[in-house]
Amino acid sequence: MSPASDTAPHLVFDRDLLRRRLARAAALGPETFLLERAAEDMADRLLAVKRTFSTAVDIGTPTGALATALSGHPAVERLIRAAPLAHDLAPPAVVADEEALPFAAGSLDLVVSALALQSVNDLPGGLAQVRRALKPDGLFMAALLGGGSLTELRQAFAIAESETTGGLSPRVAPFADVRDLGALLQRAGFALPVTDVDRVVARYSSPFTLFADLRRMGGANALTERRRVPLRRATLLRAAEVYAERFADPDGKVRATFEIVFLSGWAPHESQQKPLRPGSARMRLADALKVPEQPLPPGDEPG
Template sequence: MALTSPRIHVRNGIFCARRMSSQASVFDNKVKKAHRDRIATVYQHGNYDYLRDEIASRLVDRLNDVSPSKKFPVAVDLGAFSGHVRKTLEYTAKNKGISKLHQLEQSEMLLNRDKHQNHPDGVDVSYSVWDEDQKLPFDTDSIDVVFSSMALHWINDLPGVFKEVHRVLKPDGVFLGAMLGGATLQELRSSFAVAEQERKGGLSPHVSPFVRDGEIGGLIQAAGFNLPTADSDLLTVKYPDIFTMMEHLRGMGETNATKIRQNYTPIDTFIAAAAAYQELYTDDDDLLEATFHVLYLIGWKPHESQQTPDERGSGSTRLSATLAELASGPLNPGSFSGGGTK
């Protein structure tokens, strides 16, 4: 029996950013689209939307925090799926002055599935089919805010997409993204590893690869964004068994879409993985625990009003003088000048 609203447990985390080069193409775009088309036709009831709805809500809430007084009239939802950002936008649209929302999605069927649900008052919503190998259909410097919730981890060319987002944003426009990170489904990955090592003496990819914690901040900075920030949540969702979990992953559109995936998993391997999961990753109620590692990112298109670091060497105090003062006793309040932001 499918769970319609599993309990989600949250742990928060912070991570550092480092530069990452452009990734090779690892995802099969035709398979990704087929997965999303299947959701639009087979999973029409939306019972598997709980995780996407939760993450979209957390992402949209961040816009209320990043700039309390600033308005963002024109918004884009990049990789809109069935409109999870739109469905949670009611309060934020009023608070942040959003009057236009452009939704972009690879699957036209999925984009239109919930087209007549949850339209925020006063917001003109458009629907457009878009794929990652296309330029964004907007003029340069024309968009105030770009959201992307639970779509970026399926993009082959993240640096290219980030540069396109940077291009269409107005100066002082903001990009807010949420994507799955490297600890996602770590229990499922480990259980299949145990099962396959016992039976085949080797491993096959059963879970799609994810961006590592330290990479995402460097990517948005390399695309030209200013003031990049990143943080993460670890969400734990509980299921009665591995078969229910896999059904939910299909309903979410989060099953393996790599080019090197196996099209078939032997039943004995699957049963062994289920047994390993049950043995290793259950709670006190005998429910399976599944981790979803959510990475959040924020980047601003540069503008003269934004804070910028002082240039190297612009401080008025020499390091040698500061070290000498430290050696002679504690610093007096206000005795150190220079550095900081301006």
């Protein structure tokens, strides 16, 4: 049972299949441009944190991209990788699932993750586990694929399937919206939560090149409610045709949007800033701005 809920989470993702998809991607030679971008951005963000974290854990990042970006980083003394697949884990590392973290309460100074947590079935529970594992004033920082990712692919398959099969099947994961992710940070008990978005538009010579890249990202369909029969050739060809018709640039290349949502939050500590209580301000806004106070027109008073 999730520590953040009283009922079992709805299983959106087939986690065993997802691991097999990631293993296949590693065997094919993973496509890592998104991971590397997210990892470099997270490393830059950590430079703004003027402190050192002695024990840090990277949870679930599919490759060593984040570990490489944080190697020798002035804010990170020791980084442990924790991932469900052991094929590319180098010491110090632990084989662990993002949905069942093996860390003791209050044992970590920093938890990071790049492009992994969007495939967790119980994200509120996962965030609560991270919060529990952090020491007071410990930092959590992650990058997830957001709700605007692969919107072109979602639309192309919806049209193609409705035309060729008369129905729809889940094809693209329902990634969370940035506002929802911010609310989940607060729900998990993080202090000073921050979320922001980096939208990346990649261009491909054809939709089939995009499909190949998604396989090498481990991003092929791993939804539990996917249709359990092979994709019809007619549906695939029609999806590619719709994609090229609707989302191609004048030079013929097609666009694919990826939305990377960055999250950060702190385990609460008494030294952190606290919001003022309503009505506790000691200075009027007009005095702070050094402007004369203007009365509201009749009828515009609050209440």
